Amino acid sequence: MAGPITIVTLTTDFGTASPYVAAMKGVLLGVNPGMQLVDLSHHIPPQDVRHTAFFLAAALPYFPPTALHIVVVDPGVGTKRAILYVEVGGCRLLVPDNGCWTALSDAGSPPLVIRLDEARFWRAEVSNTFHGRDIFAPVAGHLSLGVDPQLLGPVITDWTHLPQSTPLRADKSITGEIIFVDHFGNLISNIPATMTADLPPDRRVSLASIGVQRWVRTYGETEAGALIALFSSAGTLEIAEVQGNAARRLGVGVGTEVVVSWD
Amino acid sequence: MAGPITIVTLTTDFGTASPYVAAMKGVLLGVNPGMQLVDLSHHIPPQDVRHTAFFLAAALPYFPPTALHIVVVDPGVGTKRAILYVEVGGCRLLVPDNGCWTALSDAGSPPLVIRLDEARFWRAEVSNTFHGRDIFAPVAGHLSLGVDPQLLGPVITDWTHLPQSTPLRADKSITGEIIFVDHFGNLISNIPATMTADLPPDRRVSLASIGVQRWVRTYGETEAGALIALFSSAGTLEIAEVQGNAARRLGVGVGTEVVVSWD
């Protein structure tokens, strides 16, 4: 993947009341004042690598290849965990080696993964607790100035994979689980639309033994307060409360079992 | 309103822990990597069209005409509600047809309103639940590349109006209501400064039968903790607690009655 980097995006669990995001932006613009900085999120739940993985898979494929995505959700900061430059499915990332990006890797050719080793692209003094500022940001700055990723360190072929949960299909049912709860309290499962394409029209959805009332196309089709099943914009089965918050109403979250069944 | 669009702003109720804003930014920059993206808010309360209307009316008039404002607070997504391109009072918007923009329309000439119909400017696959990514973002991208708005669909003359509440003036009183609560808990009413210009100096303000202590010019004029009335930066009567949170202290919010009275 050649071509210039003109856009640098930021995804962190830093919040914005703390000075960490601001310090990273300072370092980035200090190296390359001409880059276009784009905030993706600073409200990933603290240290939540699974949330990060879903977030990246649902957002990064829409970006042009001129973007470099910095991801700092990094419980292992300062330990021996590596920092990686990754090219996968048309996306370029700087990530801690914690598997947050591996859900992106299904698409076709194998990823290119480089382990950041060359300290000459880092800040002169590297703290033990803030590699976002001291390694990720200056490296991104240099990449955006045209530094060849191959100069950052060795190509590696072994990295941390985040295990992905897979729904199970039985004779009269599919059993999956909630893998993401969005800002509206919508509960997004790991059951893909493709897996339900051939089901009979009487298929039912239940969530932690609670029956869902209707299977619809979109939220506005039903009255406020209805508990519905539909396909999420990520292409998997979603349970939602119309103009409400299903997660709060049902008191469920990531990991809750979802069953689609039919007669 | 001719002239190029160089700035694209985003106002949503998506929050930032979910990948929706990020996906929209990806689509926008995918169509036009050279645009300037500006976040206005991703923390509009979920599905709150009235909050959106106040927000837009208080912010958009300050932008230059080179800005296009994308607004996705859209309880009707996926139903037959239209999506509109609007030129009003020197502002250009892409909005769901839910009235969120009609408070902007007081100023002079009638708005130009176009209903988005031409799917060739949309993403090839349009989901039922995420038109922000699949319609708003690519259309904004194309507009910023110079596509003539008239190509997006037909000009229409009928759209959803959001009813605006109007304060009532009686012999010895004005009765209005709280229409917005800001981040500081300041309570902003619909009573304009112009309506109170000729009142005697002994006019009093009460809110849900609670008397306000002083009518002042600005917060810092009085001691911390005082409950005050003053004119908001939007030009209407506001009730605030100095260095405190009036909404939390009084337990009131949007819709609470405000009375100005005199002898």
Place this chain on the structure above:
Amino acid sequence: MAGPITIVTLTTDFGTASPYVAAMKGVLLGVNPGMQLVDLSHHIPPQDVRHTAFFLAAALPYFPPTALHIVVVDPGVGTKRAILYVEVGGCRLLVPDNGCWTALSDAGSPPLVIRLDEARFWRAEVSNTFHGRDIFAPVAGHLSLGVDPQLLGPVITDWTHLPQSTPLRADKSITGEIIFVDHFGNLISNIPATMTADLPPDRRVSLASIGVQRWVRTYGETEAGALIALFSSAGTLEIAEVQGNAARRLGVGVGTEVVVSWD
């Protein structure tokens, strides 16, 4: 400090559900549509000047000199408090005269401080409650267009200083305090690494009489749940819970006493 301003950053306590940040961005881009706008934070706790001071000191030194930093945490808005243009330690700021920037001033040469007096660089109508929109933003716009700061008003030599707390060293102990709680609940003290360099290896840390278990290099060195002391990325002693929230767990915050002691 000569040289152009191409980047304008924003640090406020406005939140983003309210239209205040958006209105400021509109005014800024209205004056200079070509500037690069960068959000640092809109979630400074309301009116918290000390939080602002820590935030700025930890972030601004990383920015290039082409940045102008607008800071609007301003409990005194509309009173006689001045608004200042400041050049200090290689940074340029527009700030209310409340001391939020004086922690930046340790580094070498004395700051240049100009009091904003020249209303011709302001909006024509200045409200009593929103100087961010009516003064800070248009002045920043003009500075980014090349206006000489000396035209904004007189150079002054007297301004508000924010008192800084200093740790005390005794024979067998150092006593400091928590000065910042970050997004992760990490408790950052005012005890600099330099002050502890010569301590014996058996030095202990306690916080409000609670003993800290281990003094480590970084979070990931210890098991989840451990209460640790380490050096923060700002270079001072920090108390943290590994993969947890120390502030919530201990119920402590800014002002809590921290003691390092040895035998």
